[in-house]
Amino acid sequence: MEKLLRGICDFRRNKLPALADRFRRLADDGQKPDVLFFACSDSRVEPSLIVSTDPGELFMVRTIGNLVAPASDDGVSVGDVSEASAIEYAVHILGVKHIVVCGHSRCGAMKATLAGREKLTAAPNLAAWLAHAEPARERLARSPFISEALPPEDRLSQANVLVQLDHVATFGGLHDLVHGGKISLHAWWFDVATGDLYVLDEERGGYILLDEAEAERVLSGRAAIHHTHD
Structure with missing residues (x-):
């Protein structure tokens, strides 16, 4: 907590002056994001830092x-409606044009899924939530x-x-x-270990390192990094 409190003071002193006008415009004009971004809660993953x-x-x-x-068939989430409401708000209110699901290496949720949810006796809500990762086993079997x-x-x-993009x-x-x-x-x-980001390129059949050359391929239209609903 001490680091957070000192971080707030550092933000106010060293970073806020350069961002003050932007915050005022956001307050007056509202948000207009182009991307809805789903990421893991893992503290090692910081999307705003990764994508600048x-x-x-x-x-x-x-x-x-x-x-x-x-x-479900009636369009209501079979789990927590929080993610569903975020999708509906981003798509129908904000008008985003892109939706990203970003996974990461050494994910504890994936380790727990592999180990078996029945071992999470002290965390029944977590065990129930991880059921939404179970279809990934079958997807992996048909993802050479x-x-x-x-x-x-x-x-x-x-x-x-x-799998999660299919759910979205x-x-x-x-x-x-x-x-x-x-x-x-x-x-x-x-x-997490290298700080590298990989994107799925279906035409080339796999996850491709997004470096400057690959970014130029995407921006020029020579590479497609989108996922089509399966």
């Missing part, structure tokens, strides 16, 4: 395992592009990103919006 965004540019949801409970050289939890994590697409007419080209879904994966 300023306040107002990223609409973010963080959950254990970057999991999103899917919608996920490297076998990765540790088991990292392989499951990359497959889990695809069950809400609010998103399936039609994606196939109509109005919203793009993106599968990203962050390596």
Whole structure:
């Protein structure tokens, strides 16, 4: 807590002056983010730092395992409605054009999924929540592009990103919006040990390191890093 309190003082003294005008504009004009970003609650993953965004540019949801409970046939979440409401707000109110699900290496949620949720006797809510990661096992079995050289939890994590994007697409007419080209879904994966970010390129069949050369490929239209609902 001491670090947080001193950090607030440092922010006010050294960073806020340069951001004061931006905060005033955001207060007056509201937010206009282009991206809805789902990330894990893991403290080692800091999306705004990784993608170098300023306040107002990223609409973010963080959950254990970057999991999103899917919608039932009537469009209501089968789990916590928090993620569902964030999707509906981002798509229908804010008008975002991109939705990213970003997994990461050494994810504790993936380790717990592999170990078996029945071991989480002291955390029944966590065990129930991790049920939304179970389909990643089957997805991994039919995802030959996920490297076998990765540790088991990292392989499951990359497959889990695809499952959660499928869950996202069950809400609010998103399936039609994606196939109509109005919203793009993106599968990203962050390596905590190296700080590298990988993006799924379906045309090349795997997760590709997003370096400057790859970024230029994407921006020029020579690479597609989007995920299509499976």
